Amino acid sequence: MTCWIRGIGVAAGGWRLPTKDVNAAWGRPGGRGQSAVVAADEDALTLGWAAATRALDAAGMTPEQVESMWWGTSRAPFGEGPSWTHLAATLRLGPTCGGTVISGSTHSGCDALAAALDALESGRLATTLVVMSDALNPAVGGSLEAVAGAGAVAVIVGSTGPGARITGTGSVWAPVLDRYRGDSEDETRDAYDGRLFREQIFLPLMGKAATGSDAGRWSIPDPDGRMAATLGQRIGAAEVVSAPSRSELGDCGAAATLVGSAAALGATGPISLLFYGAGRATRFDLDVDSAVPGAERSQVDLSGGRLVGYPQVLRSRRRLVTTGESVEMAVPPGSAMFVRGNHETLGFLGGRCTKCATINIPPSIHPTCISCGATEFDEVALARTGTVHTFVINQTMPQPFEAPLPLIVTDLDDGSRIQLQGATDGSDIAVGTRVEAVLRRYTIERGVPIYGWKFQPITTRAEVAS
Helix, strand or coil, rough: EEEEEEEEEEEEEEEEEEEEHHHHCCCCCCCEEEEECCCCCHHHHHHHHHHHHHHHHCCCHHHHHEEEEEEEECCCCCCCHHHHHHHHHEEECCCCEEEECCCCCHHHHHHHHHHHHHHHHHCCEEEEEEEEEEEECCCCCCCCEEEEEEEEEEEEEEEECEEEEHHHHEEEEEECCCCCCCCCCCCCCCCCHHHHHHHHHHHHHHHHHHCCCCCCCCCCCCCCHHHHHHHHHHHHHCCCHHHHHHHHHHHHHHHHHHHCCCCCHHHHHEEEEEEEEEEEEEEEEECCCCCCCHHHHHHHHHCEEECCCHHHHHHCCCCCCCCCCCCCCCCCCCCHHHHHHHHHHHHEEEECCCCCCCCCHHHHCCCCCCCCCCCEEEHHHHHHHHEEEEEEEEEECCCCCCCCCCEEEEEEEECCCEEHHHEEEEHCCCCCCCEEEEEEEEECCEEEEEEEEEEEECCCHHHHCC
């Protein structure tokens, strides 16, 4: 094969849920470790955006240089709808960019990578973006609930190096039922018999897929926290490099394997990646000729997270719902306002006046310039960093909003001024604070996820990672 990984970025859910808290709620003893879970305004798309943004930065690429994007996720935000185009818009990809979203199992991340490699091998493309992300919604009270993680990884793959060259692959399958979700179901169910899944499905299939590689380093998904170590011993792995991320994040589903290998791609030498999902096991062999850009910051981007309790996670998953009145948007998500303005909202775009250069935000509702009254504009990408001009923190909010809710007016670095919600409780915001705009899911309206941007402080962690 002649394909290379030339840049990588990772992201994880903003919350950390201790395993013992979940077990205690259901009368089960003990439980070590934790898992990353998405906050109420995060999902697989927002995590994918964060990982892809970091991968592009690491590779030194602009969004316009991306020829295609292949996105693999067990649970796309729209069961049927514009999942791919929403992610493409938030990344500001070019209008002719191709690709697709692949979903339906934890093998979808591997499928996205395979599709991208096929496109590159055909000579049709020279550079592509592959995104893998997952944010499981496990069945309440099931064994999967204590280990399900939330994470994302994105890689820039090209037909030339340097970086990590993909040298080979192998795959096996069996028609078995393990983790699944029916068409009418929102929760993902775990395997009916955990021991049967372990001994008769996962370990045998993955062992067969591993045949053919003599790599010492392996990245292996770990559905229950023990299978990767067992499999590593059986195949003679010198090191299971995915163990640290598994301990920090739990099982990240479609993103688990590549997330687990991210830091290891900073060291030269061979490494093999194993993917599993819905009875399919696949191996990719890599030879890291030179450190993949972005690998060195991956551990920083995956660490941390806010420790939360089990009830808070249930609220974010809409399993604990308050009674009483709630507020809905007055405008349906399929209305003309969204059709006309969704691209500029998702892309964080403004209209620069051709007469006085004032940036009008959002341009779809400003037919005349707010400074000079002119009517001609050029669409521009807004800066995503700026300085807080002023702010207010609402301490009382109706459902589905949660208080405290900051509203922050920020002077962006391009000279424009915009008001957005805050991504935190506001305790870390002050006039003059440096902030960045991050993608978040505002709400789910009439079954439709609504995305937008929020301001969060540019922390020391983010500065170190960059």
